[in-house]
Amino acid sequence: MRPADLELLTGVSRPTVHPAGGRAVVSVTHPSLAADATIGQLWNMPLSGHAAPRRLTRGFRDSAPQFSPDGRLIAFLRGGPKSPSQLHVVDAAGGEPVVVTDRKLGVTEFAWSPDGRSLAFVSRDPEQGRYGTVDGIEPNGERARRIDTLKYQANGLGYITDRRSHVYLVTAPDVWAEPAVSPIAEADGSTRPAPAVATPRALTGGDWDDSTIAFSPDGSTLAFVSARHESRDDDLRSNVFVVPVDGGREPSDATGRHGDFSIVAVAYGLNGALYFSAQDVGESGRDFVAKNTALYVIDHPGAAPRLLTDPESVDLTESDIVAFRDDSVLVSDRRRGVLTLTEVDADGSARRLTDDLTVVSGVGAAGGTVVASVSDAGTAGDVAVLDGDGIRKLTDFSRELRASGVIPPRELTVTGRDGYPIHGWVVAPEGPGPHPVLLNIHGGPFAAYTAALFDEAQVYAAAGYAVVMSNPRGSAGYGQDHGRVIRQRMGTVDLADVLDFLDGAIAATPGLDAERVGVMGGSYGGYLTAWTIAHDHRFAAAIVERGYLDPAAFIGTSDIGSFFSDEYTGTDPSGIAAQSPQAVVDRVRTPTLVLHSSSDLRCPLGQAERYYAALKRGGVEAELVIFPGEDHELSRSGRPRHRRERFEIILDWWDRHLPVERR
Known part of the structure; x- marks a missing residue:
């Protein structure tokens, strides 16, 4: 894969399945170098017979499709080249979509x-006088912001206290x-006044953000997630609220008195039970480090939540909750480099539905039919239907990408110096070598490399580099103890693990050159790269990208600065310095490329x-x-x-400091 092959990276949304089960619809997107934006449309997916998938809409960026309950309509979001996404509805058989909203901020x-x-x-909802609400007032001409909270910005968005997110209700249009x-x-x-979209009715309001919505099966109430408690500026708690759709009373908190939750997802089951997933952030409300996300259920209004999954061994941080049967839901469990589709019953029993090689990033279900968006070593994103033998792919959107050159990763487990098993992958170029080696370190730290096709590893391998990637202690998917061991001990066993995996991968993989190695990583990976080159001088060069490099300076500057450093590196100045790359930068001798984005708030x-x-x-x-105008998510x-x-730029840096010997 070459840098220009970015356009071949296809993303597939969470599927929506027709109530009759005969078809599904997904959004299929990809980066466009011509448009310099991510573009895509909705696609129709027949689930049986010989009909081929086909494009259903022709917008610039159409996403998030959902069939109406009767299957006659599809609602979705449509964005333009320089305009935010608005809600649209189209006849499920095809036709011209009808615009439903004209919200200033989408x-x-x-x-x-x-x-x-x-x-x-x-x-x-933008504050009057800001964000284009008054013609002629540019951003630099807006009045000053008076800030009295710790949390006032978000990466990829900017200021948030003057544009709170809330829930609205609007009548569905007559598309015929x-x-x-x-x-x-x-x-x-x-x-006469020009026709306009229907005026929505606000269901929530206030100086907080409301999101993550779900209707009850009878349609009388709407559940959503919000942080409305007095200490919300000082902790990470959020709760599930329920509001009557008729506006008869104020939202009520369904979870706050039952635990210290940070809510991830919420959904109603087919039988009316209210499911949610959450991290337990403890009495302080800030104990988030390497906390797995567990599934809970509220059997009836007013009942206390019941824990359904073990937070030590199951992690639903990257999962939606999808109603399936009367007493079960579908979730994706993050474990050992995959997202495994799992059915969880109301009694807590669970069944894994997919294998250890497939990443299930989204799922839709109707009438017993399950359709998933998946990725694996050979695809960046495809659509599959679940049948008796596992999953059956309906698409092959990565066909051209594989034709350009995709190298399957080799899975490997290395025993570390203290006997601890370290899991990861090696992507090595074709040919006998010896190949120069790049040690890649992921971000997070409570994140993980997966078994799915990874564009960065493919680009570097195609250029002649063997890429070594591991999930050291601190990573997600191996239990909470694996992740929490580096809490206020950053740069200890995580450093040992990435170096031991590097040594083990070189020893176990023919053709890797132990004398010619580089190291690189982004975010926490940038942290550990900077920490590594201060303590180990074997590397020909390094790349430190969007790094967490100065824990002390992080406080008050990052959008998560009010809690991240306190929890990961502690509050004692000497302890912070003992984990800070900035404090040991004087030990670095390795040539270093520092990559960053101008609008990175993380x-x-x-x-x-x-x-x-x-x-x-x-x-x-x-x-x-x-990089101008980019934020923390530049590479993704x-x-x-x-x-x-x-x-x-990355390949040029490696070509200068770690050139590939061409034969």
């Missing part, structure tokens, strides 16, 4: 009411009615600037690259041309 999520007569949606027209002026010069640009300046002042060969969802340029 719509982020929605849900059909069970009777199909209305839709609830979530949208940010005669289209409205814009009237021309009358003879006397008067005009690991702010100052983290990179201070680290780079210290490298230069210490006489280390270093280069700083700053940034502008396609910037993503391509990033690859080109």
Whole structure:
């Protein structure tokens, strides 16, 4: 895979399944270098017979499809090149979509009411005078912001306290009615108002954010997630609220008095039980480090939640909750580098439905039919239906990508110096070698490399580098103890694990050159890369990307700075310094490329600037690259041309410091 092959990386949304079970619809997107944006449309997926999948819409960026309860309509979000996503509805048989909303800042999520007569949606409501609400007032001309909270920004968004997200209800349009027209002026010069979308009714409000919505099966209430408690600025708690759709009373908290929850997802079961997934953040409300997300159920209104899954061994952090049978739901369990589709009954019993090689990123179900969006070593995203033998793929969107060159990873477990097993993968170029080696370190730290096709590993391997990737202690998917062991001990066993896996991978994989190695990583991976080169000088060069490099300076500058450093590196100054790459930057001798984005609010640009300046002042060969307008997600969802340029810069750096010997 080459940098320009980014356009072949196809993403597939969570499927929506027709109530009769005969078809599904997904959004299929990909980066477009021509548009310099991610674009895509809705696709129809026949589940039986010989009909082929086909494109259903032709928008610039159509996403998040949902069939109406009767299957006659499809609602979805449509965004334009420079406009936010708005809610649209189209005849399920095809046709011209009808616009439902014209929100200034767009719509982020929605849900059909069970009777199909209305839709609830979530949208940010801008403060008057900001965000284009008044023509002629540019962002730099807005009045000053007066801030009195710790949490006031979010990466990828910016300021949040002056554009809170709330829940709205709008009538579903009649897609078969005669289209409205814009009237021309009358003879006397008067005009009638131009037709507009229906006016939505607000279901929530206040100085907090509401999101993650779900209708009850009878349509009388709507569940959503919010943090409305007094200490919300100082902790990570959130709760499930329930509000009557008729507006008869204020939202009621269904979970707050029952535990210290940070809610991830919420959904009603077919029998009316209310399911939610959450981390238990403890009495402090801030104990989030390596906490797995567990599944709970509230059997009837007012009941206490019941825990259904073991938070030590099951992690639903990257999972939706999908109603399946009367007393069960479908979830995706994060374990050992995959997301495993799992059915969980109301009594807590569970059945794994997919294998150890498939990442199930989204699932839809209706009438016993289950359709999933999946990825594995050979695909970046495809659609599959669950049958008696596991999953059967309906699409092959990565066919062209494989034709460009995809190298299957080799799974490996290495025993570390203290006897601990370290799991990971090696992607090695074809040919006998010897191949220079790149040690890649993932972000998080409570995240993981997976068994799915990874564009970065493929690009580097195609350029001639063997790529070594592991999930050291601190990573997700191996139990909470595996993740929590580095809490206030960063740079200890995690450093040992990545180095031991590197040594083990070189020893176990023919053709890898132990004398020619580089190291790179982003976010926490940037942290551990910077920490590694201060303690181990074997590397020919390093790349530190969007790094968490100065825990002390993180506080008050990052969008998660109010809690992240306190929990991961502690509050004692000497303890913080003992885990800080900035504090040991004077030990670095390795040539280092520092990559960062100008609008990164997760690991702010100052983290990179201070680290780079210290490298230069210490006489280390270093280069700083700053991508304008990008945030912390550049490598995953940034502008396609910037993503391509990033690859080109990285490959140029390695070509200069760790050249591949061409034969």
